[in-house]
Amino acid sequence: MKKISVIFIAVLLLVGIVGCSNSSSKASDGNEKPKKIILDYAFYSPTSLVLKEFGWAEEVFEEEGIEVEFVLSQGSNKALEFLNSGSADFSSSAGAAALMAKANGAPIESVYIYSKPEWTALVANKDSDIQSVSDLKGKKVAATIGTDPYIFLLRALNEEGLSPSDVEIVNLQHGDGAAALSSNQIDAWSGLDPHMARVEIETGAKLFYRNADSNTYGTLNVRSEFAEKYPQYVEKVIEVYEKARNWVLENPEEAADILAKSANIDIEVANKQLNERNDFSNPVPGDAQIEALTEAGKVLQAQDIISKDVELDTIVDELINPSFAKKVIKQ
Template sequence: MEKKRNVWILSILSIIMLVLGACGQEKSSTKSADAKESDKTIRIGYQKFGTLNILKSKGELETRLKEVGYTVKWTEFPAGPQLLEALNVGSLDFGHTGEAPPIFAQAAKAPLVYVANQPANPSGEAIVVQKDSPIKRVEDLKGKKVGLNKGSNVHYLLVKALEKADLTLDDIQPVYLPPADARAAFEGNQIDAWVIWDPFLSAAELELETKTIQDGEGLVANREFFLATDTFAENKEVLKIIKEELKKVDKWIEENPKDVAEFLAPEIGMSVEALDKTLKRKEYGLEEISKTALNDQQKIADTFYNLKLIPTEVNVFDASIDVKKN
């Protein structure tokens, strides 16, 4: 009797083990399938204003990538720093920002790689004052309140403009505000000058009748960069397709600025006129990362380190897979 009971227990245990083994195998297969699916999804981050937003709306990148077995997941970000933070933690493969955010991201050890950039656009950012302000030139900013977004491209513009005027940040009163708050402070005469970039610059010029005392010409480059994780950058086939489609849409934007402005206006909450002015002022033609572009980035990195805006020195060439410093 005892023997029969033991045989019965062993039989039940065998069945349980088989079921558990099958479940484990099924779960493992599901995980493998999920991983495989994830490997075939390209996660792209974009901002409301920029080439990638238009690329997303046209849908042609998805068609190209589908031909080689990939899908695309798009995620919108309010600004470059947040986008690069997502890239840093591994939830993004590709995205775009201005010049400054990659410097901060690299200082934070983000695994980013410079992939391509738009041409320099120095007239796309400026220091502006009220149209009836007694401030006529940068030298007149001494002791004045100047609004700007801390650590952004315009922070570098302000530093270079002050340097040219034999001044430093210690000679003015910097007021660090994001664009919307800075505009409100500017309109309310709570700051004497505002350092800002397009399309906010164009909107201010048209709606507030500002006076420009210095733009980026002769001082800064003001480029838009396209970046990827170092792992994703190894996929040359996919990067080639993305860059080809970026070039196409860049050309289309150049030839149809009014159409693009009308598309973006309700999304961004800006007038068609301001966006049209921004797009017509912008330079076009996607460029491969060059030593010139990275040297300009290195100047920004060195400046920000000297200003103690980043905690460690950065060699931007470490974030390039194709361009060497020497």
């Protein structure tokens, strides 16, 4: 009986080993491949909406038996939470938000630029007395902490010689910030498209402070663990993003229709966001992003949001990884 038990346990162990080995499947070239790839989509990333709409990622990876799942990111903060928790393999965020996450230890890399947007500005209602950043002193200003609009607000205050303590920052997710502005629960809002374009068109809200250079780029980020384990699949994801980006460039009106339908916004709002405030021309991360993130990082360090002990240049260089995009995109 004892001998039979030993044999039975040995068989169970063997089955377990075989099962584990099967869970780590192989690609045609013999390298490991994931069973599932989780991508995010976001209303501030029209390219991701086009990719999801046409199912191009599913088509490509179905050939290899890899499942594709999409999750909705309501803001850069949520997108980066998905990455950090392993709930997504790729996520869309503002470059500066990714920098904050990286400086706080998130194991991520920015491998693709989905757009250069002017997606944030400081917004007040049309009848507001607020005309400039200096008028914000003592006012309630909504912003989503950990996102580009929040960092944009900090930079605007800093340039005016103000600090975050000179205003009351109300932490609201982007859509809630737009609603709070429209209902006069706050005095101003550091907005994000498409919500910003919507209140501008629907309520006459005014963008009283704009600075396109303080908007950091829209970056597609990947978990470093995924990139190290499945480099060829990082390239394949970039390939399908490239297909979506080129389609947007060739079909701007149809892309605006997809954005309007996905975000449940009017086509006029979608056109303002997509065709007036987005530049899809350069998808390979590089010197421009390094410069933009370094400048944003200096402000974040000055406010102790990024520790002054962090070697900013090192963190930026570790975050911006153009190697995958350069293999895929020939410019």
